[in-house]
Amino acid sequence: MKWIPNFFLQVKDLLRKGDITDSLFENLEEILLEADTGIQTAEFLVSQLKKDASEKRLKDSWKLMDCFKSQLIKLLGETPVPVHFAEKGLSVFLMVGVNGSGKTTTLGKLAAYFKAHGKKVFLGAADTFRAAAIDQLEVWAHRTGVEVIKHREGSDPGAVAYDTVKAAAARGADIAMIDTAGRLHTKTNLMEELKKIRKVMQKEIPEAPHETFLILDSTTGQNALMQSKIFKEAVDVTGIILTKLDGTAKGGVILAIRQELKIPIKFIGIGEKTDALQIFDPARFAESLLGENLKS
Numbered sequence: 001m002k003w004i005p006n007f008f009l010q011v012k013d014l015l016r017k018g019d020i021t022d023s024l025f026e027n028l029e030e031i032l033l034e035a036d037t038g039i040q041t042a043e044f045l046v047s048q049l050k051k052d053a054s055e056k057r058l059k060d061s062w063k064l065m066d067c068f069k070s071q072l073i074k075l076l077g078e079t080p081v082p083v084h085f086a087e088k089g090l091s092v093f094l095m096v097g098v099n100g101s102g103k104t105t106t107l108g109k110l111a112a113y114f115k116a117h118g119k120k121v122f123l124g125a126a127d128t129f130r131a132a133a134i135d136q137l138e139v140w141a142h143r144t145g146v147e148v149i150k151h152r153e154g155s156d157p158g159a160v161a162y163d164t165v166k167a168a169a170a171r172g173a174d175i176a177m178i179d180t181a182g183r184l185h186t187k188t189n190l191m192e193e194l195k196k197i198r199k200v201m202q203k204e205i206p207e208a209p210h211e212t213f214l215i216l217d218s219t220t221g222q223n224a225l226m227q228s229k230i231f232k233e234a235v236d237v238t239g240i241i242l243t244k245l246d247g248t249a250k251g252g253v254i255l256a257i258r259q260e261l262k263i264p265i266k267f268i269g270i271g272e273k274t275d276a277l278q279i280f281d282p283a284r285f286a287e288s289l290l291g292e293n294l295k296s
């Protein structure tokens with residue numbers, strides 16, 4: 001599945017033909033801001049391009065495309081950051097994020113992805129906030145042919161996480177993935193609840209969770225960035241999964257996250273279907289910018 005961020009197309013259009021002028025740089029900055037890269041990142045990118053243009057004495061705007069691409073790669077890092085697995089035995093992945101960000105859907109897609117790579121996967125329905133959340137996870141488990149551990153609606157999420165890890169380990173699974181609620185029905189703080197889930201699973205596997213994935217909805221733009229800061233402080237996020245990049249012009253948030261938080265983006269979600277998940281590969285992402293012949 002090929003996905004090209006909206007703002008890439010806009011940048012491409014802008015640089016397609018014409019001279020390098022001040023207003024070109026102004027327009028470029030505007031596109032980046034609209035795409036939610038944040039002021040810091042937009043200004044940084046534009047100033048780098050201005051520098052490149054004057055150092056290389058460029059005249060035609062399309063020649064800036066290569067510079068833009070290499071700046072993107074510099075900003076995002078050259079290679080994908082791989083998923084961290086346990087050295088041996090069970091790897092535990094915790095999914096966190098505000099409600100509606102795409103935790104359960106992403107967990108379903110990941111289950112399919114890992115299963116296709118020969119892994120035995122268990123899912124834990126630790127979003128006990130509502131019965132529908134448990135049902136939704138079961139649908140994904142059924143669809144992908146993996147096991148799910150659940151308790152009743154309203155039960156203790158920590159207990160579900162513990163049982164999932166324990167059952168998965170006992171049955172020789174490779175991966176246990178724990179779904180969590182985006183909000184709570186009790187007065188307990190969401191962050192406290194997540195800390196508790198982590199602590200409880202560590203009774204069974206001290207290194208768990210091997211990954212804490214923060215699921216962010218890219219359509220919320222700069223808001224996603226704010227959320228990351230809160231989650232990062234509370235639960236030691238190890239990787240970000242950015243969802244709903246299909247059909248949003250806000251893809252620039254990818255750049256802001258990398259620049260401001262220094263947490264790697266490990267996967268991106270580009271649709272609701274099982275296969276609409278990609279490993280985030282910075283070089284390929286930047287490459288998609290140059291996918292078409294610019295001079296034509």
Ligand SMILES: Nc1nc2c(ncn2[C@@H]2O[C@H](COP(=O)(O)OP(=O)(O)OP(=O)(O)O)[C@@H](O)[C@H]2O)c(=O)[nH]1
Nearest residue numbers: 099100101102103104105182243244269270271272
């Ligand atoms: N277009 C698109 N939709 C997505 C993507 N990921 C998730 N969704 C949709 O977003 C909605 C919310 O997804 P969920 O997975 O239920 O989100 P959640 O974080 O588990 O939500 P809560 O359980 O309420 O906290 C659903 O309608 C999903 O189909 C994506 O990459 N692209």
Ligand SMILES: [Mg+2]
Nearest residue numbers: 103104127133
């Ligand atoms: Mg959910």
